[in-house]
Amino acid sequence: MVQAREIDPSASPLDYYGYELRRLREGAGLKQSQLGDIIYCTGSLIGMVENGRRVPTRDFSERVDAALVTDGHFSRLVGLVLRSVLPTWFQPFAEMEARAAYISTYQAQLVYGLLQTEAYARAVLATGLPDSVDDLVAARLDRQRVLDRDNPPMVWVVLDEAALYRPIGGREIMRNQLAHLLSLRDRRWVRIQVLPFSAGEHASLIGSFTAMRFDDDAEIVYSEDLISGHMTANPDTVKEGALRYAHLQAAALSVEDSAALIIRVMEERYGHQPEPDRRGVAQVEL
Structure with missing residues (x-):
């Protein structure tokens, strides 16, 4: 059993979540191990979440809600917790992304976060050498829930061909990622x-950027550099972003031809062939 520690519920969303979990569990007369048995996890995991040492997942939260009959308390709270795991500079963007009515993005290197598979996201996020990749992956997947809303945003992605060829995570992960992109053709609000x-030189050689429109807020443009992100509602910047995006859309393949290219790359580059033995290659190079 994890030894309980005093936590300040106002310190962070994670601490508040842990405080509430302990309070409601004890109110139900359950030990950590007993609650763990009910929701199919260990009592030590319950203790770590209560002590603010483990970030809960949405599935964990839904099971706790059912076990403690909380009327969705933890399922509502977990979104704030997962968002707090994101880098501080990225959190404002994630908050605006969750509220956007229309998202248009150009991605020069990678598949857009809302469209990433779990394995692809894990491979991408691991490159930053974070303390906990699992927490960041959970936060990224939670962002994608916006696509499943009753009234989802319109998401229009212009993806550089380079992102199809960059083998993030290996051949199988890339094949599954491209197959996922193709599956999104069935969603009316994703293009x-x-x-x-x-296309050669184009309107955003400087790099990736995202524009977002809202029902009741000014449009914003977001971009990133090496260490942080930049979000602005400056009218001149927003206008420049719209112009550049229009040029990118005009230079890009149609939605139908784009799908055909994704299929070709998926089959020709990431077909079912044995993965190279990277350990063997490393030994040769040494």
Whole structure:
């Protein structure tokens, strides 16, 4: 059993979650191990969440709600907890993304976060050498819930062809990621265009950016550098972003031709072939 520690519920969303979990568990007359048995996890995991040492998942929260009959208390709270796991500079963007009515983005290197598979996201996030990749992956997947809302945002992605060829995580992960992009064709409010290499120089050689429109707020443009993100509602910047995005859309393949290219790359580059033995290659290089 994890030894309980005093926590300040006002210190962070994670601490508040842990405080509430302990309070309601004890109110139900359950030990950590007993609650763990009910929701199919260990008592030590319950203790770590209560002590603010483990970030809860949405599935964990839903099971706790059912076990403690909380009327969705933890399922509502977990979104704030997962968002707090994100880098401080990224949190304002995630909050605005969750409220956006229309998202248009150009991605020069990677698949857009809302469209990433879990395995692809894990491979991407691991490159930053974070303390807990699991927490960041859970937070990224939670962001994607916006696509499943009753009234989801319109998401229009222009994806550079380079992102299709960059083997993030290996051949199988990339094949599954491209298959996931193709599966999104069934969603009315998601559209993907590929900007082909043949387009040559284009309107956003400077890099990726995202524009978001809202029902009741000013439009914003977001971009990132090496260490942080930048979000602005400056009218001149927003206008410049809209112009550049229009040029990118015009230079990109149609939605249908983009899907055909994704299929070709998926089959030709990431078909079912044995993965190279990276350990063997490393030994040779040494």
